[in-house]
Amino acid sequence: MTQTPYVTAPSPSGRDGIVVTGLRRSFGDVHAVRDMTFTARPGRVTALIGPNGAGKTTLLLMLATLLAPDAGTLSVAGHDPVTSPGAVRRATGWMPDVLGSWNALSVRRAIETTALLYGMTAERARERAEELITLVSLEDIASAQTRSLSRGQKQRLSLARALVHDPSVLLLDEPASGLDPAARVALRELVRGLARDGRTVLVSSHVLAELEELADDAVFVEQGSTVSAERLARAASSARPWRIRTTGSPELLPQALADLQVPAAAVSTVGDSLLVAVSGEDSAADLLAGLVHRGVRVSTFAPAVGDFERTFLDLDRHSDPAERSGPGGDGPLDPHTGDVR
Numbered sequence: 001m002t003q004t005p006y007v008t009a010p011s012p013s014g015r016d017g018i019v020v021t022g023l024r025r026s027f028g029d030v031h032a033v034r035d036m037t038f039t040a041r042p043g044r045v046t047a048l049i050g051p052n053g054a055g056k057t058t059l060l061l062m063l064a065t066l067l068a069p070d071a072g073t074l075s076v077a078g079h080d081p082v083t084s085p086g087a088v089r090r091a092t093g094w095m096p097d098v099l100g101s102w103n104a105l106s107v108r109r110a111i112e113t114t115a116l117l118y119g120m121t122a123e124r125a126r127e128r129a130e131e132l133i134t135l136v137s138l139e140d141i142a143s144a145q146t147r148s149l150s151r152g153q154k155q156r157l158s159l160a161r162a163l164v165h166d167p168s169v170l171l172l173d174e175p176a177s178g179l180d181p182a183a184r185v186a187l188r189e190l191v192r193g194l195a196r197d198g199r200t201v202l203v204s205s206h207v208l209a210e211l212e213e214l215a216d217d218a219v220f221v222e223q224g225s226t227v228s229a230e231r232l233a234r235a236a237s238s239a240r241p242w243r244i245r246t247t248g249s250p251e252l253l254p255q256a257l258a259d260l261q262v263p264a265a266a267v268s269t270v271g272d273s274l275l276v277a278v279s280g281e282d283s284a285a286d287l288l289a290g291l292v293h294r295g296v297r298v299s300t301f302a303p304a305v306g307d308f309e310r311t312f313l314d315l316d317r318h319s320d321p322a323e324r325s326g327p328g329g330d331g332p333l334d335p336h337t338g339d340v341r
């Protein structure tokens, strides 16, 4: 995707972002969304993180006016999706996890048609389609029928359609799914640029590694409920593994760790690294200073996993098993696949 996105200043209503309070939605006796409360702020990318079945898509559908809540309040760009769906749709770009497209239309015509549905003139719709085709790098297949697109190409078309009316709020459900590594990097740059211009971006994914570099903020969801700030703080303060690699004499590091009275149970070996469980950034800084002081030549000293992943795994460790029966998310999340283990 190109680095020169077509973006204009978002509408002033974008200043309001997304505000969700006490949201609930059930399907029969399946409580997909039990109690969600969070804010996604303009100018920032907010990650919606949770295992399969946690209620992310159900939430996004309610924000996009496509599903009515049973209880709670919602505000999108200052409008209520229940009472003002038209205003919310004008302000919101929605990228679903699976593209529903007009199979026989070309990529170009599909975007033009979306633009016409948003009330643009035929000429403006043609211009807008070209802008977006360039933006998401679909130039080579602009004339191809959408039925022939690969999954990754469909994702790009879906994003282009979400951006047609230059929305101030973007709801992206698994946007990187099916993209190759280069396209993922381009998507990240594009989405970050859209947020920098003042848009509110809410991105759902269960692949945490993907979200680490994309998002500014995170909302964690488990079994239909957002995780409280208190539980997040508890998770953040618990011991986490740091990866340490050294050059030079291999016995120096274990010796220095012993001198620093790091318990043997806190140390494990993975490949050519040691993983050391450390509580908090200050302790990590002290440990690094201690190693260097003892002459250890440290070449790598970093958290073994990303922040989102660590927090999610810690949440799982600290959760009450009695609370863990629900419509989904019954086991810990595999941070790479997002599957429940």
Ligand SMILES: Nc1ncnc2c1ncn2[C@@H]1O[C@H](COP(=O)(O)OP(=O)(O)OP(=O)(O)O)[C@@H](O)[C@H]1O
Pocket: 027, 030, 031, 032, 050, 051, 052, 053, 054, 055, 056, 057, 058, 059, 206, 327, 328
């Ligand atoms: N229309 C529906 N009818 C019945 N149950 C539903 C419906 N939509 C969702 N559910 C159930 O609600 C729960 C939450 O589903 P949802 O799709 O919101 O989760 P998700 O977090 O988006 O999951 P994933 O990461 O797998 O996409 C699941 O148990 C799902 O089976």
